[in-house]
Structure formats: C-alpha cells, structure tokens
Amino acid sequence: MEKPASTDSAGLLIINADDWGGWKSATDAAAACFEAGRITSVSAMVFMEDSERAAKLAKTLGVDTGLHVNLNQTFTGGNCVPVISEAHERVRKFLKRGRYAQLLYNPWLRGAFKMVFQSQVDEFCRLYGMAPSHFDGHQHMHLCANMLWDEIIPADQKVRRSFSFWPGEKSILNRAYRSWVDGKLEARHVSTEYFFSLEQCLRNDRLPRVTKLAGETSVELMTHPEKESEQQFLMSDSFKQTFGGLKLATYSQLQRVAKHEACGCSCAGH
Numbered sequence: 001m002e003k004p005a006s007t008d009s010a011g012l013l014i015i016n017a018d019d020w021g022g023w024k025s026a027t028d029a030a031a032a033c034f035e036a037g038r039i040t041s042v043s044a045m046v047f048m049e050d051s052e053r054a055a056k057l058a059k060t061l062g063v064d065t066g067l068h069v070n071l072n073q074t075f076t077g078g079n080c081v082p083v084i085s086e087a088h089e090r091v092r093k094f095l096k097r098g099r100y101a102q103l104l105y106n107p108w109l110r111g112a113f114k115m116v117f118q119s120q121v122d123e124f125c126r127l128y129g130m131a132p133s134h135f136d137g138h139q140h141m142h143l144c145a146n147m148l149w150d151e152i153i154p155a156d157q158k159v160r161r162s163f164s165f166w167p168g169e170k171s172i173l174n175r176a177y178r179s180w181v182d183g184k185l186e187a188r189h190v191s192t193e194y195f196f197s198l199e200q201c202l203r204n205d206r207l208p209r210v211t212k213l214a215g216e217t218s219v220e221l222m223t224h225p226e227k228e229s230e231q232q233f234l235m236s237d238s239f240k241q242t243f244g245g246l247k248l249a250t251y252s253q254l255q256r257v258a259k260h261e262a263c264g265c266s267c268a269g270h
Helices: 024-035 051-061 082-095 107-128 138-143 145-149 172-188 198-204 207-214 228-234 237-243
Strands: 012-020 041-044 064-069 135-137 194-197 218-223
Touching (some): 012 207, 024 051, 024 228, 041 107, 064 107, 082 107, 194 198, 194 207, 198 218
Parallel strands (some): 012 041, 194 218
C-alpha cells in the first residue's frame, strides 16, 4: 500500500490517560484530570465493568476518546456475546503464556485476533456513536506480532507507537525490534514521533528532555491518573510550570509527522 503524503505536526504534546471505562476508579481519576485541564485525551476499554458509564461521561465532558484495545485482560462487563468472549479468552491465554508471547506469531489465532479487535471497534462505535480518535493497546498489546503481521488495525488510523528511549537505556536488540515495530506503523498509520510514560519520566527525571522534544515535534505522554504519584503531579503547580509553554493537543489534531532530525539532544525515538 502506498504511504500517504507527509504533513508536519510539529510542537505538540498529547497527554493521554489509559484504561478509561475499565473500572470506576480509573475513569473517575481521568475525568477529574480532564476537567482540570491536565490531560487532553483518553483511551477507552469496552466490554468492561465501567464501559457504559464511561461512554456517557465522555460525551458529557467532550473528551477526545480512542480505543484501548484489550487482548489480555478478562472482559468484566458481562455484555459480550459468548463467541466473542471465547475468542478473546483464547487470545488472552496465548498472550499470558510468557513474557515474550507477544513477540510470537500464532497462525492458529489469526481469526480470533481479527474477531476480538473488530468486536471492540463495533462496541466502541455503539457506545460512543463515532469511531475512535486513535488506537492503542492495554499493556501495548496492539503491537503484538499477530496484530502487526496481519495488519489488523485498518490503514491510515492514528496509532500509538512503541516507547522511545535515550541511547544506553535499552539493549541493541531491544532497540532494533522497536525500530522495526515503528517502521511497520509509520508505513500504514499516523503516530506521534515520540512516546513516553509519565510514570517513568517522573521516576527517572526525564520530563525536562521530554518537554524540549514536545516544543519541537509531536510527543505522546501516557498516564494512569489513578496512580497516586501521577495524579499528584498532574494536579500540582509543577504540572503548570513544566508544560505551561507547550501546545497541548489531542489525537484528533495530530497529522502525519515528517521525520524530526534535530531535537538538540541524544534521544532516539525510532
């Protein structure tokens, strides 16, 4: 498939809260942060205990909402038809077999992966009355081998890339694999140029480097506001001081990015 033409999307920061609709505490923590202007978007889980309420809340708040594809956590909503639940359980058990299961392609589960993904898209559209603004995955399983090789997420969607790291933070093999993953995504989808976790940034004092990047190119910062350390930072004056001069944006505003070549530091996002 021909790669779409590139357009620049420089200098923006997406602060996205995961697990919206997965359970009440996750939804409520993210909602409070959104109302305070501390996050820009959320990723919603479907077929979960809080999915119905979360969808209604998202419409009320007007929050930009993507699909948090769930391939490895049991559905808790009780409204999924048996054939979908059974396919999901087969996929879940495979991905839970070991630490590296997601790197292995399982040809016997091709149909199950496609069914489980499409059922979640359909349920999202039913709940929200529109298509997801973007796609990512619970524990990043949207990047597992079956999802990538079979190109299950339709082309030209906005999709979360793999984690970005500075040189020396990961092994050469790890970085090579992530580069391959991001190459697959860039060939078919729209992504930010960099992706970081707020929890890791707070732990490793990365935020100054991340904000520098966000002033020059597109960055997604993932957060789980129900975690105490992340919620405290998001709702603090430090948040305003750290991100005050940046353009906060949503996935709906993201365009295909051109390769960023001069960030002024030694980071490697690909």
